[in-house]
Amino acid sequence: MNIVLGVGGGIAAYKAALLLRLFTENGHSVTVIPTAAALRFVGEPTWSALSGKPVHSDVWTAVEQVPHVRLGQQADLLVIAPATADLLARAAAGLADDLLTNTLLTARCPVVFAPAMHTEMWEHPATQANVETLIARGAHVIPPASGRLTGADTGPGRLPEPETIYEVCRHQLEHSGSPRGPQAAPRPDPEGDYSGWRVLVTAGGTREPLDPVRFLGNRSSGKQGYAVAARAAARGAQVRLISANVALPDPPGVQVETVETALELQAAVQAAVGWADLVVMAAAVADYRPATYAQSKMKKSHAPGHEDAAPTIDLVRNPDILAGLVTARGTAATPVIVGFAAETGEPGTSVLQLGAEKLARKGCDLLVVNEVGVDKTFGQDENTVHILRRNGQPQVDAGPAGKEDIAQTILDVARTVLG
Numbered sequence: 501m502n503i504v505l506g507v508g509g510g511i512a513a514y515k516a517a518l519l520l521r522l523f524t525e526n527g528h529s530v531t532v533i534p535t536a537a538a539l540r541f542v543g544e545p546t547w548s549a550l551s552g553k554p555v556h557s558d559v560w561t562a563v564e565q566v567p568h569v570r571l572g573q574q575a576d577l578l579v580i581a582p583a584t585a586d587l588l589a590r591a592a593a594g595l596a597d598d599l600l601t602n603t604l605l606t607a608r609c610p611v612v613f614a615p616a617m618h619t620e621m622w623e624h625p626a627t628q629a630n631v632e633t634l635i636a637r638g639a640h641v642i643p644p645a646s647g648r649l650t651g652a653d654t655g656p657g658r659l660p661e662p663e664t665i666y667e668v669c670r671h672q673l674e675h676s677g678s679p680r681g682p683q684a685a686p687r688p689d690p691e692g693d694y695s696g697w698r699v700l701v702t703a704g705g706t707r708e709p710l711d712p713v714r715f716l717g718n719r720s721s722g723k724q725g726y727a728v729a730a731r732a733a734a735r736g737a738q739v740r741l742i743s744a745n746v747a748l749p750d751p752p753g754v755q756v757e758t759v760e761t762a763l764e765l766q767a768a769v770q771a772a773v774g775w776a777d778l779v780v781m782a783a784a785v786a787d788y789r790p791a792t793y794a795q796s797k798m799k800k801s802h803a804p805g806h807e808d809a810a811p812t813i814d815l816v817r818n819p820d821i822l823a824g825l826v827t828a829r830g831t832a833a834t835p836v837i838v839g840f841a842a843e844t845g846e847p848g849t850s851v852l853q854l855g856a857e858k859l860a861r862k863g864c865d866l867l868v869v870n871e872v873g874v875d876k877t878f879g880q881d882e883n884t885v886h887i888l889r890r891n892g893q894p895q896v897d898a899g900p901a902g903k904e905d906i907a908q909t910i911l912d913v914a915r916t917v918l919g
């Protein structure tokens with residue numbers, strides 16, 4: 501694929517060299533367009549050596565090839581990392597004062613921005629308004645990570661790790677041509693109480709492959725998450741649903757995107773979260789995945805004396821997507837974040853106690869606690885939930901009731917948090 505990597509003038513420009521490496525090692529052809537400011541951090545020889553291509557920042561070099569039009573038109577994906585506050589502002593305003601901003605205007609492919617800047621700059625209403633504008637035009641903005649910034653200070657504003665940016669881009673490349681992709685947004689009901697709100701829902705259960713035929717998974721059917729998405733759309737919201745391994749029809753009026761693994765779900769959520777006012781994490785996400793993937797089917801041992809031998813499967817932890825969303829949001833008011841807790845209870849500890857501990861740990865605004873078991877909640881048409889709120893507000897109980905009714909109650913409570 502033809503990738504254009506735009507590099508803004510921020511200290512995190514050096515991380516874009518690692519991102520460039522990830523693209524080339526995965527067989528992509530990358531043209532790097534640094535801004536003039538970016539070249540003060542990382543020089544032209546680094547970009548051209550790593551990409552194997554000439555590198556320019558202005559529109560006055562190799563004019564006979566009309567690069568300011570050609571690069572954008574031929575790109576399969578345009579990613580800007582780091583996207584500085586200045587670059588976001590120029591992109592939002594539609595300026596075309598260097599090669600990168602010209603290319604942004606001519607590109608018709610998916611565009612991914614990975615902002616990086618100081619927390620104050622990121623949270624400034626001007627920057628947030630520019631991000632809103634870019635998202636409304638169809639760009640994907642990966643929320644900055646939280647952590648150590650250039651100086652001794654910490655907070656949201658760090659460039660996400662190159663692997664995270666790469667995964668979001670890979671996801672965009674795989675899904676951008678799909679009729680179920682982001683362009684298929686339906687028109688919401690203008691009369692409902694969710695009219696004007698944008699709701700992102702995850703549903704189903706992730707599968708973590710061991711080999712081409714086996715995976716680690718869970719019993720989620722997606723019914724509860726699909727019911728939330730369907731009811732939100734019926735109440736006037738624009739709804740995006742990220743669906744992991746669900747065998748249900750698409751809810752009417754909902755834009756559906758499919759994923760398989762926790763890492764794919766994370767990439768899809770990160771690509772969409774900047775768009776959302778409310779995120780409902782109903783998906784059952786695997787906490788662990790196999791450390792290695794066998795390219796061909798794992799075979800039983802037939803060696804004499806080893807017929808009973810069984811392999812040991814090493815696992816590695818998956819990222820906690822929900823906790824990551826809360827951290828990335830920082831002190832911002834939106835998106836409102838709703839987590840779910842599927843609990844079986846433990847000797848001496850009730851489902852509600854476990855839920856309260858999880859709410860404190862994850863830091864989301866609401867936690868929908870449901871008791872699960874082999875024949876309980878998972879895959880059933882009914883559910884019983886306790887919706888826990890922060891700041892000591894009383895919990896809201898619902899059910900036993902159909903999952904559509906439970907979805908209504910969850911949306912009623914979330915609506916009060918949205919304001």
Ligand code: PMT
Binds near residue numbers: 786819879
């Ligand atoms: O799909 P159904 O058959 O209708 O069943 C509905 C349901 C039981 C799956 C649903 O109501 C539910 O409880 N979903 C969350 C299940 C779950 O993964 O719970 P958890 O306690 O492991 O995770 C807590 C929260 O963190 C969840 O919001 C989950 O999406 C999120 N999470 C978990 C792990 C991880 N690595 N990243 C996450 O974001």
